[in-house]
Amino acid sequence: MEREHEYFQVFPLVVPADKTTTITIRGLYEHSRFEHDAEYEVTYYPKEYWTDDNKQTKLVVKAKEDSLVIPHYFTGEQEHYFVVASRANGEKHHIGTFSVYSLLPGLFARRPYKGDLHMHTHYSDGIESPAYVAACSRKVGLDFVAITDHHKYTPSLEAQAAYSNVKVDLCMFPGEEVHPPECFTHIVNFGGNFSVNDLFQDRKWYRQEIDSLMQELGPMPAGIEPYEYASILWCFDKIREAKGLGIFCHPHWVWDNRFNVPQPFLEYILEKRPFDAFELLGGITPEDNNLQVAYYHEQRAKGEPVPIVGVSDSHGCHFRDHFGATYTMVFSPVLELQDIIESIKDLYSVAIEAIPGENPRVYGPFRLVKYARFLLREYAPLHDRLCIAEGNHMLDYISGNKEAADWLAASQGQVRRLMDMLWA
Ligand SMILES: [Zn+2]
């Protein structure tokens, strides 16, 4: 449906279920404008909830100026197609197939935000500055990011500080990759208001904390290292104390010829759930990601819901496939840290793998996967276009072009305005 996206605009694109909403299909350019007063044939198809009575309904719509204005009752939560044809000189000519999604109230009140919750800079083993990584993140269509360098929290603050004198819509949250001493498990502190890595500096106090926690926990099942488990439990608790989201990272990443986390330990962590979110997709090999996805599905089949994120774990914006290609779409009431965190914990997120040149794959609850695929097709191109422009101006700004600040100020809120137009 690429032609439809380029030549026309449909609004609203997302409407409330079980209500009548008037949608407008507008031809944007001279060659695609509808002819005022001319009659067009519109055939409506509900994608999911159809009966013999409503599976296909035809109506004739007279164009108003350059647009078709169609009031319609949208049944249930599903996608709807409007196939438009002109009827000039008694001949039917296909113009386009236009799509609208209707949602039940809980999901309708939320908006989709794309984010990367795990990425590195030259302060650990990445190659670029936090400001650069942030600008490039906007260029690939992300709404929020956290820089999460190994052992370091301050690079995430540096990204925020780099843009503190200018108006940008990209949300930059604090973060760090937490490595508890002598432990193999990797943890991301997303959004926490203090550094957990910094707490390891007082090693004596930290060891005492872990020792007393080990005593509290008592004997562990066979194969579970008590020190490792107590350490990660302590870290996840500290991240919650900092009001952050504790992400259990890449368990099936193969490092030194073995999984990052031994399988019995993984089973135990999934049973006890000390973490807030599971890193379903990361910047690791397709094979490792595949295993994590399979493992996640198995957990869900057991009836155990798992909050998930997809991240790039990027170490450079240009030299690997993952940057901008594996990320999270969160359905949150607003783009604010605590709402994003709560939405992920409440299972309102999907992990997306959009390798350039391949059809994207979306993982998560079926209801959200279905909706996310619609958004990737119908909304993301409009959204990403605005992000690319902002990302380019952010790059100009940090390279020293002060005029870029004026452009950024003038265009602030453009994604918000697009959402206001597209959500009824
Ligand atoms: Zn890691």
Ligand SMILES: [Zn+2]
């Ligand atoms: Zn990492």
